[in-house]
Amino acid sequence: MTQIPTDLPKPPKLKKDTLRVLTLGGLGEVGRNMTVYELNGKLLVVDCGVLFPEETQPGVDLILPDLNHILDRLDDIVAIVLTHGHEDHIGAVPYLLKRRPDIPLIGSQLTLALVEAKLQEHRIRSTSIAVEAGDVEDLRPFECEFVAVNHSIPDALAVFIRTKAGKVLHTGDFKMDQLPLDGRITDLRHFSRLGEEGVDLFLPDSTNAEVPGFTPTEKNIGPVLSDVFRDAPKRIIVASFSSHVHRVQQVIDAAVERGRKVALCGRSMVRNMSIAEKLGYLQVPDNVLIDLKHVDNYREDEVVLMCTGSQGEPMAALSRMASGDHRIQIEQDDTIVLASSLIPGNENSVYRVINGLLKLGANVIHKGNAKVHVSGHAAAGELLYCYNILEPNYVLPVHGEVRHLIANGKLAMETGVPEENVLLGESGVAVDMRNGEARISGAVDCGYVYVDGKSVGEITDQDLKDRRTLGEExxxxxxxxxxxxxxxxxxxxxxxxxxxxxxxxxxxxxxxxxxxxxxxxxxxxxxxxxxxxxxxxxxxxxxxxxxxxxxxxxxxxxxxxxxxxxxx
Amino acid sequence: MTQIPTDLPKPPKLKKDTLRVLTLGGLGEVGRNMTVYELNGKLLVVDCGVLFPEETQPGVDLILPDLNHILDRLDDIVAIVLTHGHEDHIGAVPYLLKRRPDIPLIGSQLTLALVEAKLQEHRIRSTSIAVEAGDVEDLRPFECEFVAVNHSIPDALAVFIRTKAGKVLHTGDFKMDQLPLDGRITDLRHFSRLGEEGVDLFLPDSTNAEVPGFTPTEKNIGPVLSDVFRDAPKRIIVASFSSHVHRVQQVIDAAVERGRKVALCGRSMVRNMSIAEKLGYLQVPDNVLIDLKHVDNYREDEVVLMCTGSQGEPMAALSRMASGDHRIQIEQDDTIVLASSLIPGNENSVYRVINGLLKLGANVIHKGNAKVHVSGHAAAGELLYCYNILEPNYVLPVHGEVRHLIANGKLAMETGVPEENVLLGESGVAVDMRNGEARISGAVDCGYVYVDGKSVGEITDQDLKDRRTLGEExxxxxxxxxxxxxxxxxxxxxxxxxxxxxxxxxxxxxxxxxxxxxxxxxxxxxxxxxxxxxxxxxxxxxxxxxxxxxxxxxxxxxxxxxxxxxxx
Missing domain, CATH: 3.10.20.580 (Ubiquitin-like (UB roll))
Structure with missing residues (x-):
């Protein structure tokens, strides 16, 4: 395994019948996932997500991939394939479609519904093609075959891209829960067939490559919620990600079991669950969901609030409850469950919320004191299964910080991928493949494009440096x-x-x-x-x-x- | 256990023969630990530390306890007892001694040496009284008896304060490592004698009260370091806290075992280890320590650098190495060990350093992938031992965020402390005790005093709000x-x-x-x-x-x- 290359030259002009895999985000960072496949003048985009800013980027709302690399090629784009509906995979779609709204969007039913809700807010009408696992789309010169994968949002798909230059398996985010709530496992039979056909280049999710063993099943959370709900004397308030349909399903199931009504709270929670229910991904028995404004018509031990804010976001429902700044006033012996991960960097905000809730007398359950969260990404043990089933020739670890990419590369080598075939790089790196042989051919500059209020790309790194100076001094x-x-x-x-x-x-x-x-x-x-x-x-x-x-x-x-x- | 009280009135005028325990920091926050004991017109201060700012306090260097509460009583202070030499317990001493330099400082030999080094930088000459475990100091109307406790810095002491109003055990920070490197355990025989004499009020360290079980022994780290050092092909760079004498001792021991020289790197590391060695807390064989500037005279596999920066502090040695901005240039196959905790809020900075080191080709060992750190604080299991041995009448959990104080209070109750005798409060809360009976009597306003460059207490919360606005917008x-x-x-x-x-x-x-x-x-x-x-x-x-x-x-x-x- 070579080092992460730095100071790579610009990739050369692309030759005929050579496939270029140009990464515009998601390598060396967690977010703004976007990969552009190019062959014989045509482009296929896989995912187009946003990155959330950290404390060194004050005031920034979102960070986009640098779309400049394809803006003069918009007419060559055959499609945008979306692997699943998380913001770090679909969030930048409106910014690309603004430039050319008729690029076809290809994804599963749920993924397309979520991206369309987003496009409506931007007043963009899109063209979309819904696909299911097993479908094959002819997007010449690319042929895309979709594979069911399991993740922390339903209906995720991996995409197998056949070209005359070679075949690529791009997993998107996935894990291998063997007992998922909807029975839709990552399809290892399908992976096996692709492995037998031959995977020249494999782009696997690296998020949990450092984590030994296996991610526990989502189903483990149900009994924990059930116990918490049984023992809760008053109101129950659960916070989680607003796209985590299966987590919300389990909250609803536990509520039904204990005879409680559920009120959804937070704009994105209400919107996403309405979509999920309408499309059949969320099963809600009649007379369970109530409107937040009717909560006071019920006894305190008859309700569950399902809300946003599990990462301590200051404007979300839970933070405002913790600081007494929400119409739902937390009271002694209310039970709060943070059924979510703690994304690195959010610790202070989340603990501030937890301390605030405890001070108001609430009982707070979180992943630090109960098993109320499992990850959505494959741990090292699961990745090993994938490598062994697929036997890829080349590996380009994606979706992770440098430490995750390196850990994933090491797993590949342990299963027999030759060291020189583990390709490591950060966002911007280009891999060229011809006749199934791949190599890093260079890198493009992959600067951050900041969305800041209404401005896109106007805020510069110098502005942020000024902000940091102003903020510190x-x-x-x-x-x-x-x-x-x-x-x-x-x-x-x-x-x-x-x-x-x-x-x-x-x-x-x-x-x-x-x-x-x-x-x-x-x-x-x-x-x-x-x-x-x-x-x-x-x-x-x-x-x-x-x-x-x-x-x-x-x-x-x-x-x-x-x-x-x-x-x- | 009552809730954390809010909106407490100011404590009433103190009556004769009533002991007041006034907390000026460390409750509901991790840092600026300071408690003032008052009886019949005299004050005894226990600890006087600083709090490190978080991201909502941009540009602030340090936060002090609000010393205004005692500035008009300076002549009544009989002594400042310092439980151990960490910044959050001694860092504010210079700011208090500036007002009256002849207040006697009482502490163990190492604690006093560390605080005196700090006072020299502020050009203050102090009066100090070194004590050992078992010593009794007559500080009328207080009598202080010192008890050996074990922590992540040597020579820590708990203090048992006898007064005519009641008896208080103030642990300072501690854990109960049963096999500490220096053989100096938390003296449970001594605790037992105090328990038999009667502990009216107990102020225990709450940091790890949420953590089930027992903190592993520091000695476990030695063999891990030994293995890492054996396998390291080139340079070894270890980062840890600059006051963690036993951690540094184990690094030196592993270096000696593998025939490597050790260079100390970072101003506080050099200063503290020089003090520790001179006083006999750190054992360094002859010809092991070398000066950092002579490192290049040795082969890469002959040296270990022991440096600061384990929390990703941008100006510390390790961060500068990771960004290529240090005279020590990290090279392919260097081995870096972060033998330290990851303090919440520092995740992004630490991972930035780890990613930077990995990109330079180094192998990075940290608590996420090897057992190279143990905590310095007693976990829940250890605290239970303390409660059972001491059988305190009243408990005032200190040293922790709200979540830690509440968890510690629950442990007290589980061992039989009556619910109404578990006193909870945030910094500023006052507990009054008379004839061994204690109750919360009120609270003083305990605002942050910001040290910002040369200014102390000039920066206001409005200034910080302005900074946040400027920084964001x-x-x-x-x-x-x-x-x-x-x-x-x-x-x-x-x-x-x-x-x-x-x-x-x-x-x-x-x-x-x-x-x-x-x-x-x-x-x-x-x-x-x-x-x-x-x-x-x-x-x-x-x-x-x-x-x-x-x-x-x-x-x-x-x-x-x-x-x-x-x-x-």
Whole structure:
């Protein structure tokens, strides 16, 4: 297994009958999964998701794959295949379809329903082709065969891509729960047939490659919920992901068993479960679902609220309940269940919510003290089964941070994939395949495209650096009004600071310092005029040094020079 | 067990012969541990630590307990007892001693050595009294007896405080490793004698009260390190806490076993280990320690670097190595061991470091893939032993978030402490005891005191709110120069923005909008003059609404009105 390559050149011009696998996201990061397959002038996109920002990207709403790499090729795209309905696989579809709405979307019924709900919000009408496991779509020069896989959302599909250059199995996210709630297992018989046909390149989900053993079955959670519900004296509030249909199903089942009604809470929860129920993925007996606003018509031990906010998102239902800022007021002996994972980076937010709920007297059940969550991704043991059944020639681990990709690559090698055939790379890496032989051919620059309010791609890394500086250090702005001709200061300096320790002993002496420094510079220059830029530099330097010495801080210094025509 | 009380009144004036236990930090938070015992006009302080900020407190260096509650009583303080040498127990001592340097510091030899190194940096000369387990100090009206406890730093002490109002056992941080490296166990015989004498009030460490079972012994780590060192083909770099003498000891032992030299790396690592070695807590054979700058004189398989940065701190040695920004350049097949916990909230930083090291080709061992860390705190099983041996009348769980305090209270109840005798509260809560009977008597306001550069207590929560807004949204500043008399705009508007998507289509139309809005207001007011404040309000409203509509963002709007005397 080679190292993760860095400083790769741009991939060369693609030759005839060579398949290029260009990764635009999801390698070396968890999110914005997108892969572009190219052969003889045609493109096939698999997944088009978003990445959620972390604390180093303050204020950013979403991060998109860099679509610029295909914007001049939109007419060559034969289809977008969507493996399943999670945001990190479908969230960027509207941003691509805005450019060309008639690209066909191909996916399972549920996946398409979820992406269409999203497209409606963006007022985009799409063309979609629903497929089922076993279906084969002719998307020349690609042929796609779909394979049932099991994940934490129903109706996920892997896609087997046949081309004249070679055959690729792209799993999407999956695990191998042998007793899934809907009986729809990852189809290892199908994998076996593909293995016998020959898998030249395998792109497996790496999320849990570091986790030894096997992901437990989702069904284990039912009895735990049942016990919790039996013992709950008052209201029960369960938080989970709003797309986790089977988790919600088990909450509904436990509620029915204990004679409780269920109210859905949170916009995405209501929307997704309505879709899932309509399409038959969620089974709800009559008279179980009630509207959130009717909850008060029932006794406290007659209701279950199923809500969003399991990751401590500050605006979601659960966080607002924990801080007393929701119409549902948490009371002593309410039971709260966080039936969800704890995504790394969310620990402080989630523990803040848990502590808040405990302070209000609630009993809080979470994965730290009860088995109320199982992962949606295959652990190392499951991945080994896949490698052995498929016997791929080449492996390109996807969907994970560097540590996950490397761990997955090691598993491949343990099952006999030759070290040189384990291809490692980060988002942007291109793998070229011809006659079933694959190699890394280069990489494209795969920068983040930030969605920030209404703006897409306008916020730059420099803006985020400014935000981090402003957030850590605050700013000091110094306004001086100068005569347009003489450049003498005619008003100001006017000093404003935010987020800085505003000590008079520091700020008051700044005013004469600025004036002095400017006078000095003007005199030095004598006949020559100072430009506004030079004046700004003088102010920035003078004040930066002064504050650095006095406060040991480095706030952003914003010198503003306004010109004024005295005779104006 | 009652709920965590909120909205407690201020504690009443303290009566004669009543002991007050005033918590100034460490309850409902992990850090700034400080408790003030008061009896008949005298105060005894136990611990005086700092809290490390989280992401909602950007730019803050440290958080102190609110010392204002005792600043007017400095002369009444008989001593500061320090249970052990961790920052969250000793870090605020310099800020208190600055106000009265001759308050006696009482602690074990190592604890005092560490606090004195810190005081030297603040140029404070202190008065200290070294004690050992078993010692009794007469600090009228308090009598303190010290008890050996075992923790992740050597020489930790619990303190048993005898007063005429009742007897209190204050554990400080501890666990009950039965095979500690230095043979110094938490002295359960001593606990037993105290239990027989009678513990009226017990203040136990709650950190691991949620964790079932027992914390494994530190000694388990030695063989794991030995195996890792045996298999390492090139350099070995171990990161851990710079005060964890026993962890460093085991690294040195493994290095000696494999014939490697050890170089210490990181300022606090070098300083603390030098103290520990001088005092005999760290045993280093001759010719094992080498200076970091001589590392290159040795073969790669002859050295171990022992460094700081196990929590992903961006400025520490390990992070800088991971980003290629350190004189030690990580190479293919170097072995890195993070022999440390992963403190909640640090996940993203730590994984960023791990991914960076892996990308450079290193092999990374951490608690996620090997048993290279054990906790320093007693788990639930150990706490049960304590409750049963001590049989305390009252319990006030300390040192933990709300979830930890509640879990610890439940353990107390399971061993037979009556529910009403489990006292729960957050920092600021006061417990009054008389004739061995204790109750919560109120609470003081226990706000955060922020250390930010050179400023202490100057940064307010409003400043931090401003920083968060600036960090998330950036700002737009609008400068207008107005004539002092007419209030007509004579120069500007001058618009500056940082951290905002600066689209011309949004910003350019703002200039006429501002002018229009101001003109309109001036005309409305006719004879009446607009104040600068009113003009600022108009600018803020106009621009805030415009940007909100155009960008769907809420940057901070800073209107600056500079007055200018036209005739000036």
């Amino acid at each position: 605050g700013f000091v702005s110094i306004v001086i009004v100068v005569d347009r001709k003489t450049k003498r200061v005619v008003a100001g300096p006017d000093i404003h600071a935010r987020g800085v320790a505003e000590e008079d002993s520091v700020f008051t002496p700044m005013i004469p310092k600025i004036t002095e420094a400017l006078e000095e510079a003007l005199n030095e220059k004598s006949s020559k005029r100072l430009s506004n830029h030079q004046m700004q530099q003088i102010v920035r330097r003078t004040i930066g040094q002064w504050i650095g010495r006095k406060l040991r801080r480095k706030p952003m210094i914003i010198p503003v020079v306004v010109e004024h025509n005295q005779e104006g | 950036g700002f737009v500043s609008i400068v207008i120069v107005v004539d002092r008399k007419t209030k007509r705009v004579v120069a500007g508007p001058d618009i500056h923005a940082r951290g905002v998507a600066e689209e011309d289509s949004v910003f350019t139309p703002m200039i006429p909008k501002i002018t229009e809005a101001l003109e309109e207001a001036l005309n409305e007011k006719s004879s009446k003059r607009l104040s600068n404040h009113q003009m600022q309000q108009i600018v803020r409203r106009t621009i805030g609404q415009w940007i909100g509509r155009k960008l769907r963002r809420k940057p901070m709007i800073i209107p600056v009105v500079v007055e200018h005397n036209q005739e000036g």
